[in-house]
Amino acid sequence: MNSNIFIIIISSAIFYGTPLFFAALGGIFTERSGVLNLGVEGTMLIGAVAGAWGSQHVGGSSWMTITMAIVIGMAAGGLLSTLLAFLCITLKVNQTVAGLAVTIFAGAVGLSSYFAKIWGVSESPVTRQIRKFDVLGLADTPIVGPILFNQNILTYLSWVLCVTSSIYLFRSRFGLHLRAVGESPATADAMGINVARYRYLHTIFGGALAGVGGVFYSLAIVPNWVDGMTAGAGWIAIALVIFGFWRPSLTLLGAYLFGALQSLGSTLKARNVSVNGDLLNALPFFMTIVVLVLVSSRFAHRRLGAPAALGIPYEREER
Amino acid sequence: MRSPLRLERRLEQPKWLNWAIPLFSLVAALILGAIVLRLTGKNPVDVYQRIFERGFAGKRVFSDSLVSATPLAFTGLCAAVAFRMGLINVGGEGQLYMGSLGATWVGITFDDVPTGLMIVLMAAAGMLCGGLYAGIVGLLRARFGTNEIITSLMMNYLAGILLTYLVYNSFSYWRDPVSGNFPSPRAITQRAEWNTYTVFGVDLPIAFVMAIAMGFAVWFLYKRTRFGFEVGVIADSPKAARYAGIRTSSTIILVMGLSGAMAGLGGAADVGNFRRYMDPKGLELSGYGYTGIVVAALARLNPVAAVFVALLMGGLNNAGYSLRGPDFPSGLVGTLQGLILFTAVAGEILIKYRIRSNSRRSEVVTA
Numbered sequence: 001m002n003s004n005i006f007i008i009i010i011s012s013a014i015f016y017g018t019p020l021f022f023a024a025l026g027g028i029f030t031e032r033s034g035v036l037n038l039g040v041e042g043t044m045l046i047g048a049v050a051g052a053w054g055s056q057h058v059g060g061s062s063w064m065t066i067t068m069a070i071v072i073g074m075a076a077g078g079l080l081s082t083l084l085a086f087l088c089i090t091l092k093v094n095q096t097v098a099g100l101a102v103t104i105f106a107g108a109v110g111l112s113s114y115f116a117k118i119w120g121v122s123e124s125p126v127t128r129q130i131r132k133f134d135v136l137g138l139a140d141t142p143i144v145g146p147i148l149f150n151q152n153i154l155t156y157l158s159w160v161l162c163v164t165s166s167i168y169l170f171r172s173r174f175g176l177h178l179r180a181v182g183e184s185p186a187t188a189d190a191m192g193i194n195v196a197r198y199r200y201l202h203t204i205f206g207g208a209l210a211g212v213g214g215v216f217y218s219l220a221i222v223p224n225w226v227d228g229m230t231a232g233a234g235w236i237a238i239a240l241v242i243f244g245f246w247r248p249s250l251t252l253l254g255a256y257l258f259g260a261l262q263s264l265g266s267t268l269k270a271r272n273v274s275v276n277g278d279l280l281n282a283l284p285f286f287m288t289i290v291v292l293v294l295v296s297s298r299f300a301h302r303r304l305g306a307p308a309a310l311g312i313p314y315e316r317e318e319r
Numbered sequence: 320m321r322s323p324l325r326l327e328r329r330l331e332q333p334k335w336l337n338w339a340i341p342l343f344s345l346v347a348a349l350i351l352g353a354i355v356l357r358l359t360g361k362n363p364v365d366v367y368q369r370i371f372e373r374g375f376a377g378k379r380v381f382s383d384s385l386v387s388a389t390p391l392a393f394t395g396l397c398a399a400v401a402f403r404m405g406l407i408n409v410g411g412e413g414q415l416y417m418g419s420l421g422a423t424w425v426g427i428t429f430d431d432v433p434t435g436l437m438i439v440l441m442a443a444a445g446m447l448c449g450g451l452y453a454g455i456v457g458l459l460r461a462r463f464g465t466n467e468i469i470t471s472l473m474m475n476y477l478a479g480i481l482l483t484y485l486v487y488n489s490f491s492y493w494r495d496p497v498s499g500n501f502p503s504p505r506a507i508t509q510r511a512e513w514n515t516y517t518v519f520g521v522d523l524p525i526a527f528v529m530a531i532a533m534g535f536a537v538w539f540l541y542k543r544t545r546f547g548f549e550v551g552v553i554a555d556s557p558k559a560a561r562y563a564g565i566r567t568s569s570t571i572i573l574v575m576g577l578s579g580a581m582a583g584l585g586g587a588a589d590v591g592n593f594r595r596y597m598d599p600k601g602l603e604l605s606g607y608g609y610t611g612i613v614v615a616a617l618a619r620l621n622p623v624a625a626v627f628v629a630l631l632m633g634g635l636n637n638a639g640y641s642l643r644g645p646d647f648p649s650g651l652v653g654t655l656q657g658l659i660l661f662t663a664v665a666g667e668i669l670i671k672y673r674i675r676s677n678s679r680r681s682e683v684v685t686a
Contacts, residue, residue: 038468087665092326096407096468097616097664104609105657111355113650118359227650232476239469278484285473285480289459296465 004143008267009260011147015132017252017259018155019044019216019230023237024244024251025158025165026209030081031241032169033202034182034309035088036095039102040210041234043077045112047211048218050076052121052225055128055218065128070154070215077211078204080106085203089196092313108228121225130154130220154216158252165248178202182307185314195314210234232285239288243295246306254291258284326672336670341617341628344666348659355654361646369647374638381634382522383641386593387605388633390415392530393585394611395618395625395632397449400537401578403620404554406571410456410471412608413478414449414579416599418586420482421448423493423597426507426590437511438525441587449583450576452478457575461568467575475608482599493597504596513591526588530626533581537622550574582608606653610636613656616663632656 023040030037037043051073058068080102087098106112116122130152138149169175180188181198189195217229236258244251265280353363374384394411401408421444429437456474459465485491487502495505514525541547553560553567560567585607590597614632618624639652 083661087661091665091668093664093668097612097660100407100409100612101657101660101664104613104660105654107609107653107657109604109606110650110653110657114359114648114654115650117645117648117650232473235469235472239473242466242469276488278480278488282477282480285476288473289465289470292469293459293463293465296463 005267005271007143007146008271009264011150012263012267013256013260014147014151014155015259016221016263017256018151018158019213019221020233020237020240020258021158021162021213021252021255022154022216023210023213023234024240024255025161025248026077026206026213027238027241028165028169028206028244028246028248028251029178029202029209030206031310032178032182032246032307033199034185034307034312034314035085035199035203036099036311037081037084037102037203037206037210038096038099038238039080039084039106039207040237041230041232042103042106042110042112043080043207043210044214044217044230044234044237045108045228046080046106046115047073047077047214048229049112049115049119049121049214049225050211051215052126052218053115053119055126056121056124062128066130066153066219069128069219070130070212073211073215074208075211077214078208081204081207081210082200084207085200088313089199089203092315095311095313103234113227116225116227122227126219126224128219129223130216152220154212154220162248162252169248179307182309185309186316189314189316199314210237213237236284236288239292242306243291245295258287261287323677324674325677326668327675329671329673332670337619340666340669341619341624341663343669344617344662345631345659347662347666348655351658351662352655355658366647366651369642370635370638372638373641374634374636378520380637384630384634384637385522385524385527386633387636387640388629389524389527389530389592390585390589390605390607391610391614391632391636392527392626392629393533393581393588394607395614395629396530396533396537396611396622397578397582397585397608398612398615399618399620399622399625400581401574402615403541404550404570404574406457406460406574406578407468408453408456408471408575408578409468409612410453410474410579410608411582411585411611412606413471413475414453414582415586415589415607416475416478416482416602417452417579418445418449418583419590419597419602420485420493420586421445421583422587422590423505423507426511426595427492427505430508430510432510434510434512434514438513438591441511441513441591442529442584445583445585445587445590446580447583449586450580453579453582454572454576456579457572460575461571479599479603482597482602486597486599495596504598506596507590511591512595513588515592524588524592526592529584529588530629531623533584534623534626537577537581541622546570546573582611585611605636610656613660613663616660619663619667 023044051069054069054072055065058065084098084102087093088095132150132152135149139145177193178198181195185195218225222229240251240254243254261284268275356363356366397411422441425441425444456467456471459470460467485493486504493505495503516523549565549570552565553570557567610632614625614628618628635652643649
């Protein structure tokens with residue numbers, strides 16, 4: 001019963017969807033503050049390589065190593081996003097090009113690959129991985145066991161984050177301020193909110209979450225370092241933010257949908273179902289386009305939550 | 320806390336900034352790159368010297384750099400054409416793949432056509448395929464308002480998967496029929512190989528001459544025609560353009576198509592002048608489409624300048640290939656190009672603003 005194919009598909013959809021959700025949640029925070037981060041793909045890769053390095057170099061117990069690897073991945077993602085934040089918020093440059101610059105700088109043939117080579121990350125395998133574990137011994141429960149109680153720590157953390165970030169965004173004073181900054185920075189400024197500070201903090205935190213998404217690739221999905229291993233996940237995450245109408249809960253569902261598409265290949269192959277591998281690889285990218293077209297149709301536009309000041313640098317009128 | 324510097328809007332933009340700022344950006348990128356190299360335990364002077372030697376110094380090396388530069392000139396034009404209207408086409412990579420696909424088909428199929436006509440046919444096929452592929456993105460943007468950045472990027476991955484399928488995972492027209500269990504791409508006929516001229520001892524591929532011609536053609540289109548004027552109006556204010564009766568939707572599709580055609584021509588050039596077959600793995604490693612964005616940004620979206628900036632990036636790429644090894648990791652070139660894009664985009668603000676010191680101003684006020 002527990003190896004029913006649908007249960008496997010759902011449980012691996014959650015597994016593969018988790019890094020997408022982390023990156024997309026980071027995108028929600030960043031974009032809600034009015035900054036567009038197109039550097040998610042590069043940020044995830046930097047997080048992935050830093051996390052892999054951490055797992056190879058931090059000693060101690062397995063838990064200690066994994067925790068430190070995640071923290072290092074977060075720090076790397078946050079650091080890279082600080083650069084983006086400086087360009088977009090302080091220097092007020094074109095955010096689209098700045099984001100692309102982050103992805104080219106850190107991407108598959110950029111800094112992440114360079115670090116992997118000079119630190120020897122790709123030479124030795126990742127020995128400490130983020131493993132799934134059985135919560136409360138419930139993993140053997142029929143149906144819900146393998147789906148809900150046999151995931152890894154980051155998946156559980158993502159559920160906690162989904163709830164807390166929803167509360168933060170929609171039920172707290174900070175969230176209200178954040179949304180004000182993203183909708184109308186001039187109004188927020190007049191209210192006495194420090195627009196630049198909000199934008200900096202949320203852009204950096206968003207990058208840190210993208211870094212966690214990267215660590216999930218290098219320590220759980222693959223698990224090892226391969227140049228360009230996220231293979232477009234960062235871009236799908238950016239689309240997921242739009243798809244989820246800038247709300248964590250909807251984005252979580254979207255992430256699992258795309259997680260299912262990404263994992264379908266390996267699941268079916270393991271079951272000896274013969275399908276065209278290239279077609280399966282193309283599916284997530286194709287579906288991203290389909291979904292984007294759907295949400296950009298006029299019907300959906302009315303309930304879109306796009307921050308009005310997204311991508312526009314804030315300049316205080318002087319005199 | 321007040322920052323020590325502040326930005327002040329320029330009332331007029333001096334002409335000399337047009338070349339001074341890219342130059343300044345380049346120098347700044349090299350300095351930042353030197354810091355990265357220093358921090359990672361490398362000697363920046365040594366690295367830069369080797370890049371110069373293997374990328375730019377000497378006729379032999381320069382000929383090789385032209386090979387890397389030619390597709391970049393086209394992808395640079397691709398980005399410049401679209402970015403000028405505020406359309407962020409990051410699908411140059413996929414559009415170049417599709418151009419390679421179309422041109423290879425022509426190059427394999429027609430074997431009794433003179434070379435001159437063959438070049439025209441392959442170029443046309445490349446432009447058509449790249450243009451149509453980008454046209455899809457333009458259509459979605461014009462018809463549904465779908466964000467072109469993500470769709471064009473997704474289509475890069477789709478094109479890559481398609482090419483891989485055609486060459487490695489199927490018995491398609493593009494796969495060499497004699498390559499049995501070790502699939503390899505099928506080469507174009509000998510007559511379909513594009514000319515290379517020797518000028519002052521440097522091998523000048525005909526495709527690079529085409530790139531220069533295209534650069535001027537695009538410049539003329541954007542600066543001297545009604546269409547170009549309309550594109551400029553849309554870029555400045557889509558609303559004003561609509562009130563003025565400019566057909567925004569069809570212009571979006573046309574500009575996207577033109578942009579894709581440039582990248583497609585790059586794909587055709589890559590097959591005709593250099594590779595001689597459609598090479599999914601090689602193209603993916605080269606990443607011409609993404610580097611094209613760096614080229615366009617450093618050229619400040621000027622199409623003619625883009626062709627010459629491509630020489631610079633081509634030299635850098637070429638040096639990267641020939642130096643690749645344990646002490647010159649492959650990621651280094653991408654890192655440097657990313658830094659150049661950072662400084663180029665940061666340099667743009669110097670066109671609009673001047674940097675003033677905050678402290679000096681307050682002194683003046685108190686005095």
